[in-house]
Amino acid sequence: MSVYDRIAALSVTIESVSRRRYTGATTSGFERTTTEFRLAGDGVVGRGEDVTYETADHDALVGTDPVDIEGEWTIDELSTHLDDVDLFAHEPPTQEYFRNYRRWAVESAALDLALRQRDESFGEYLGIEASPVRFVVSTRLGDPPTTDRVEELLELDDELEFKLDPTPDWPQEAFVTLRETGAVRILDLKGWYEGTDVDVEADPELYRDVFAAFPDAIVEDAAFTPQTNPLVEPQADRLSFDYPIDGVESLESLPVVPGYCNVKPSRFGTLESLFETIAYCQDEGIDLYGGGQFELASGRNAIQTLAALFYPDAPNDVAPRPFNDPEASPPYPKSPIRPARNTVGFEF
Structure with a gap:
C-alpha cells in the first residue's frame, strides 16, 4: 500500500478550528508572516502552517471565521470535502498557487490531529523509524x-x-x-x-x-x-x-x-x-x-x-x-539533527 492509502482511512474528530499568526525577521532581509491552522478534538490539537508569502493574504484572514470543517472524518473524506471549499473565500490570493499552501496547512493539521488522537507519531504509524536529518x-x-x-x-x-x-x-x-x-x-x-x-x-x-x-x-x-x-x-x-x-x-x-x-x-x-x-x-x-x-x-x-x-x-x-533568524547567536545546531523520542503527530 502507498503511504497515502495507509493514512486515507485514518479517522479524525475536529471539534473546533482556530488560527494563530506568526511574524519574524529573516536573514534574507524581509519580515516573514505565516498563519498556523489549529484543529482541536478529543483534548489534543493538530497544527499546520500556511506559508503563503504575501502578508496581505494573512491580513485578509484577520477577523474572519475559521474554515468550517468540524465533525468526524477520515483523512480522505476531509480532503475530498476540501476540494469544494474556498480557503480564500474572503479575498482571492495574490498568487494562485498560494491556494496549495493553505490547503497543505489544513490537511497537515488534520493528519497531525489524527495521529495525536491515536497518541502516535507519523513514523510509528507507518512503521518507519525516524533517522537523524542531514541539513544544509x-x-x-x-x-x-x-x-x-x-x-x-x-x-x-x-x-x-x-x-x-x-x-x-x-x-x-x-x-x-x-x-x-x-x-x-x-x-x-x-x-x-x-x-x-x-x-x-x-x-x-x-x-x-x-x-x-x-x-x-x-x-x-x-x-x-x-x-x-x-x-x-x-x-x-x-x-x-x-x-x-x-x-x-x-x-x-x-x-x-x-x-x-x-x-x-x-x-x-x-x-x-x-x-x-x-x-x-x-x-x-x-x-x-x-x-x-x-x-x-x-x-x-x-x-x-x-x-x-x-x-x-x-x-x-x-x-x-x-x-x-538574524537575532540568533552561536552556538548553532549541528548537522545531522536528531529526532526526539516519544514524539506524537508531526513532531520532530
Whole structure:
C-alpha cells in the first residue's frame, strides 16, 4: 500500500478550528508572516502552517471565521470535502498557487490531529523509524554579494553545508572562494519564478560559471531557454526542480528527467499529491531532498519529520530556525539533527 492509502482511512474528530499568526525577521532581509491552522478534538490539537508569502493574504484572514470543517472524518473524506471549499473565500490570493499552501496547512493539521488522537507519531504509524536529518544552510550573499556569512558560519562549524542562490552580480572571487570551501551542495538558479522578488534572469554566463565552478553540486530550477539549453540539458543528472513541482504531472512535463526533486510539501497542497510524488520519484530513481520556506511554527517540524522518514541523508534545506533568524547567536545546531523520542503527530 502507498503511504497515502495507509493514512486515507485514518479517522479524525475536529471539534473546533482556530488560527494563530506568526511574524519574524529573516536573514534574507524581509519580515516573514505565516498563519498556523489549529484543529482541536478529543483534548489534543493538530497544527499546520500556511506559508503563503504575501502578508496581505494573512491580513485578509484577520477577523474572519475559521474554515468550517468540524465533525468526524477520515483523512480522505476531509480532503475530498476540501476540494469544494474556498480557503480564500474572503479575498482571492495574490498568487494562485498560494491556494496549495493553505490547503497543505489544513490537511497537515488534520493528519497531525489524527495521529495525536491515536497518541502516535507519523513514523510509528507507518512503521518507519525516524533517522537523524542531514541539513544544509540556505543563505544569500547580500547586496553587494560577499562570502562573509558563509565563511563566518564555517569558522563556527567546518562541517556545515550550504544551499546558495547565485545571481548575475556574483563577483568571480565569490565563485573561487565558495568552491574552495568544498561546502556548497545546492545552487538554486531560481529560473522558473515570474513576478516575484526572487526572480533571477536566465543568464547563460551565470549558468556557465555555476556548472563549471561547482561540478558536483545539485543545480536547482535552471531555466530552459534557447540560450541556456545547451548548458542545462547535458547536466540533467544533477538538475533539481522546486518551484514548478506540485505533483507527478508537473515532474513528467519537465523538459528533462531530473536527477533530483526538492520536496516542499506546501507546493503539493494535498497529502495525496505529496505522497504520490514521493512514491513516483522513488520508483523512477529521482533522488529526494526536503525544502524549507522560512517556516516560523509547526511547518518546520513537518518538513523535518518528512525528511527523517523519507530522505534523511540528503542535503535537506530544513535547517533549524536559528540559521534563518538574524537575532540568533552561536552556538548553532549541528548537522545531522536528531529526532526526539516519544514524539506524537508531526513532531520532530
